[in-house]
Every structure is written in C-alpha cells, then in structure tokens.
Amino acid sequence: MSTIIDKIESEQIKKDIPAFRVGDTVKVHTRVIEGDKERIQIYSGIVIGRKGTGLNSNFTVRRVSYGEGVERVFPIHSPRIAKIEIERKGEVRRAKLNYLRTRKGKSATMVKEKSEKSAA
Amino acid sequence: MSIGLLGKKLGMTRVYDDKGRVSTATVIEAAGNRILQVKQADKDGYTAVQVGFGDQKPQRVSKGQLGHFAKTSSTPKKFVREFRLAAGEAAPESVDLPVTIFEVGQYVDVIGQSKGKGFQGVVKRFHFAGQPMTHGSMMHRRNGAIGNRSTPGRVWKNMGMPGHMGDERITVQNLRILQVREEDGVIIVSGAIPGAKGTNVIVRPSIKNKKPKVEVEAPAKKK
Numbered sequence: 001m002s003t004i005i006d007k008i009e010s011e012q013i014k015k016d017i018p019a020f021r022v023g024d025t026v027k028v029h030t031r032v033i034e035g036d037k038e039r040i041q042i043y044s045g046i047v048i049g050r051k052g053t054g055l056n057s058n059f060t061v062r063r064v065s066y067g068e069g070v071e072r073v074f075p076i077h078s079p080r081i082a083k084i085e086i087e088r089k090g091e092v093r094r095a096k097l098n099y100l101r102t103r104k105g106k107s108a109t110m111v112k113e114k115s116e117k118s119a120a
Numbered sequence: 121m122s123i124g125l126l127g128k129k130l131g132m133t134r135v136y137d138d139k140g141r142v143s144t145a146t147v148i149e150a151a152g153n154r155i156l157q158v159k160q161a162d163k164d165g166y167t168a169v170q171v172g173f174g175d176q177k178p179q180r181v182s183k184g185q186l187g188h189f190a191k192t193s194s195t196p197k198k199f200v201r202e203f204r205l206a207a208g209e210a211a212p213e214s215v216d217l218p219v220t221i222f223e224v225g226q227y228v229d230v231i232g233q234s235k236g237k238g239f240q241g242v243v244k245r246f247h248f249a250g251q252p253m254t255h256g257s258m259m260h261r262r263n264g265a266i267g268n269r270s271t272p273g274r275v276w277k278n279m280g281m282p283g284h285m286g287d288e289r290i291t292v293q294n295l296r297i298l299q300v301r302e303e304d305g306v307i308i309v310s311g312a313i314p315g316a317k318g319t320n321v322i323v324r325p326s327i328k329n330k331k332p333k334v335e336v337e338a339p340a341k342k343k
Binding site: 079 | 131136147308
C-alpha cells in the first residue's frame with residue numbers, strides 16, 4: 001500500500017472506538033441531520049457481524065422492533081456515528097450471527113452473556 | 121482548453137466529507153509537474169504547453185531529449201504530454217505547476233490506459249448473454265448469429281466479436297475533486313479511473329462540466 005494512502009486513511013480512522021465483538025449488545029449514537037438541526041439518535045441491538053479492515057470496516061446491528069427484525073450496517077469510522085456504547089458483552093461461537101434471523105420470539109434476542117470467568 | 125496535470129494513479133480508498141457523506145476515491149500523485157515548453161502559433165502552428173511529470177534517470181534519456189529538458193533547467197521527465205491552450209489563453213508564468221491549480225469541488229476528466237485483458241470472448245467483452253450451459257446445449261459462450269440473409273448480405277459494422285480487450289486509452293469524464301493535498305502532492309478524485317496502480321494519467325479540467333459544484337464542500341477535517 002502506498003504510504004500516502006495509509007496517511008489519508010489513518011487521518012480518518014477513529015481511535016476512540018471501544019473494542020466490541022460479535023454478540024455484544026450495543027447502543028449506536030448516530031448523528032441525524034434534520035434541516036439545519038443536528039441531533040443524536042440511538043439505535044441499539046445485537047452486533048451480528050463485523051466486516052472489512054481499517055477504514056473500510058463495517059458492522060451490522062440487528063434488533064427486533066415492534067415485532068419486525070431490523071438490521072442496520074454502519075461504517076465504523078463514519079463521522080455520523082457519534083459514539084458506540086457497549087451495553088452487554090455476549091459470548092458466541094460464530095463470526096456472523098445470521099441464525100438469529102430465523103429465530104422468533106425471545107430466542108431471537110438471546111445471546112449468552114459473557115461471564116467473567118470465560119472473559120479471563 | 122486549460123491546463124491540467126499529469127500524474128500517477130496511487131490507488132483507491134474512501135473519503136468522508138464534513139457532512140459525514142462517504143465517497144469512493146482515487147488518489148493521484150501529481151507533484152512536480154513542470155512546463156517544459158510553450159508552443160506558439162507563429163512558431164509551431166498551434167498554442168500549447170508541454171508538461172513533464174516523474175523524474176527519469178539521465179542515462180535513460182537520449183541526448184537530444186536531455187538538451188530539451190536542459191532548456192528549462194528541468195530534470196529529465198518520464199511522462200511528457202501537451203495541453204492545448206484556448207485562443208487567447210496565456211501560458212502560466214511559473215514553470216512549476218502545483219497541484220493547487222485544481223480546487224475542491226471542481227470537475228475533471230481523467231485519461232489513462234486501461235488494464236489489458238488479453239483476447240476475450242463476446243460474453244466478457246460485450247456482455248453477450250451466451251447460450252444455455254445445460255439442456256443439451258452444445259454451444260455455451262459463443263457469439264451466435266451475426267447477421268441476416270441476402271438482405272443486407274453482409275455483417276453490420278460494429279458487430280461484437282471476440283478480440284483483444286482492454287489496454288486502450290480511456291477517458292473518464294466529470295469526476296469531482298474531493299481533496300487537494302499540497303503537502304503530499306496528491307489530488308483525490310471521486311470514483312474510479314482507468315488502469316492499474318502506477319499508471320500514468322492525465323487530469324484535465326472537465327470539458328463538459330465546467331462549473332464547480334454549487335454546494336462547495338470543504339475537504340475532510342484533519343484530526
């Protein structure tokens with residue numbers, strides 16, 4: 001890779017991103033611009049996948065909203081993401097939690113919580 | 121037509137603007153552009169400026185060319201092209217052409233040599249549909265019929281047929297300049313440009329879309 005491209009990318013990469021993983025429940029604070037007003041909208045759900053490297057990385061957050069599954073893909077380093085908050089750490093054995101899509105009811109939001117023992 | 125720059129494609133990335141919008145971007149190195157000669161109507165029959173880019177070792181250049189570079193006390197250049205001047209347009213006074221001759225939001229055309237694909241069939245080369253892979257079909261990726269019968273009794277011009285694909289001069293028009301980085305000697309344009317990384321390209325002000333975008337966008341803020 002060209003060093004200039006590395007420089008351009010490193011300028012845009014956010015350094016204060018918390019280390020979240022697939023299976024974690026997160027709150028994504030997104031900047032929403034309405035007219036000339038800017039406000040923060042919070043979207044929370046389970047991270048069901050992470051994709052890409054460096055500046056080009058995304059993550060997908062799934063939640064069930066009024067009985068309807070919703071998935072949003074966020075570019076991690078987008079300036080429209082104000083903050084990512086980790087609500088709950090999950091313990092999963094898959095890199096992509098696509099199996100949650102076929103689940104109904106409570107099991108659709110169930111991801112085993114990461115215990116202190118397994119984290120250590 | 122006004123003067124553009126010569127450059128080298130460095131690669132692609134993505135760029136966020138101040139409103140948080142993302143663009144695919146191509147980074148073009150264009151530092152060290154230098155005017156080598158100004159062609160004049162009375163002497164050369166037309167007006168143009170000859171621009172050189174990219175240093176070349178002196179032993180790789182013929183003596184005649186060395187003399188030509190020495191006239192403007194320039195180092196030997198690898199890539200030399202001309203930009204025609206419009207009637208009445210004066211050549212810039214400085215011999216150095218910085219990347220700042222382009223401004224953010226301006227539209228440019230980028231000319232380069234596309235990647236060579238070799239001898240290719242019609243499915244890849246002209247996006248023909250081809251024929252069924254199964255159901256007894258014994259003809260898969262062939263071009264099929266190429267004409268009619270005694271009327272017109274010949275094959276139409278521009279009929280798509282297999283042949284060499286790629287490695288040709290391609291102009292991509294109306295690419296927006298996202299950033300001009302003087303300290304790095306690069307410009308960043310939106311979208312893709314022809315050729316592989318390291319290809320020499322010509323960047324010129326767009327001939328179709330001359331006005332900068334109405335909503336002027338500042339380059340992405342540095343942290």
